[in-house]
Amino acid sequence: MIRIDSVTKRYPDGTVAVDRLSLEIPDRSITVLVGPSGCGKTTTLRMINRMVEPSEGTILLDGKDIQQQPVNTLRRSMGYVIQNAGLFQHRTILDNIATVPRLLGWGKEKSRARARELMERVGLDGALAKRYPYQLSGGQQQRVGVARALAADPPVLLMDEPFSAVDPVVRKGLQDELLRIQEELGKTIVFVTHDIDEAVKLGTMVAVMRTGGRLAQFAPPAELLTDPADSFVEDFLGTDRGIRRLSFFPSAGLELLTAPIVASDTTDEQIAARDLTDAPYLLVTDLDGKPLGWAERDTEIDTARLLPYGRPFVVATDSLRAALDCAVLSPTGWAVAVDGEGRAAGVVSQQTIGEAIRGAHAKSATTQKAAR
Ligand SMILES: Nc1ncnc2c1ncn2[C@@H]1O[C@H](COP(=O)(O)OP(=O)(O)O)[C@@H](O)[C@H]1O
Ligand SMILES: [Mg+2]
DSSP states (O other): OEEEEEEEEEOTTSOEEEEEEEEEEOTTSEEEEEOSTTSSHHHHHHHHTTSSOOSEEEEEETTEEGGGSOHHHHHHTEEEEETTTTOOTTSOHHHHHTHHHHHTTOOHHHHHHHHHHHHHHTTOOGGGTTSOGGGSOHHHHHHHHHHHHHTTOOSEEEEESTTTTSOHHHHHHHHHHHHHHHHHHOOEEEEEESOHHHHHHHOSEEEEEETTTEEEEEEOHHHHHHSOSSHHHHHHHOSOHHHHHGGGSBSTTOOOBOTTEEETTOOHHHHHTSOOTTOSEEEEEOTTSOEEEEEETTSOOOGGGOBOOOOOEETTTOBHHHHHHHHHHSTTSEEEEEOTTSOEEEEEEHHHHHHHHHHHHHHHHHHHHHHO
């Protein structure tokens, strides 16, 4: 565990970049430092690997004061990733990634083998190995930066706005990749960003910092969205935090109706035998169970004239937010739930989703009270 204990950083010109900051950064998870520009995120991150020394306070790594450790040993245990990747422009991708193993005295072949393994790990095509950084896209360069930081297998990764310079689609890919890598490798990651959505998506714990280098709130993202500590955090979280919070509730508990699902070969008698009191629409599927569209109940089904079913949600993996979104976008106000293969698993109304949301809010309010 990394423990930041009442740390202050005053730069020689008098700027207080970080002010009595205390944080316990748990192992094998992603802790995000988020806040407006200039609030001391980079300074905090750099104090962890001693690129910046604190003016007051201590930082402990696994119980030991990092001041008491040789800087080189400390940095070897911490990979560092920055915006625009900071790659060596005159070295190939493979040699960039192999940099730290080479510095540690590994042989050329072993270092390169390790670099190839990491290219695969971060989703880079092996064919890029011999290229130079300028021959790669921004997103690919960022992956190289992550691979290079992982090369010597450090337990800790420090990442300073690593994805801030790439476009939103590439950025989402990089974020998903980081979550996957974290799950596979169990690194302790300290991730700096100014983007609250990125913080909420990636963080197991999120530290919101305010200008002047003070901690505003340190909490899991769902708690941040439910219970912002003050108006600064609330404003920083932005609008629709109620909706965003729904991403933390699974859709798996929703009560789905299956009676309104009819395959295109279902007969009128079979339909008549079903209890459809609560269902004004029928979801028509093909013979494989994949949705085709909605038909009004009590009218002749014409597969050529169905209402579009919109985007379905996946019961096992999607959240209440996804389910609500599907219902809101659906022309019938009903959302379609599908299984992993895209077969209709049930339908659910906005009203039922609304009830599930109220239930989830009530449940989380009680658990939070109990935790205090
Ligand atoms: N080397 C330095 N000398 C003086 N002031 C600095 C130095 N580095 C950063 N600062 C100041 O410290 C504050 C925090 O900076 P920084 O940690 O880079 O913030 P962030 O990463 O959150 O944008 C800012 O006011 C910045 O101008
Ligand atoms: Mg910064």
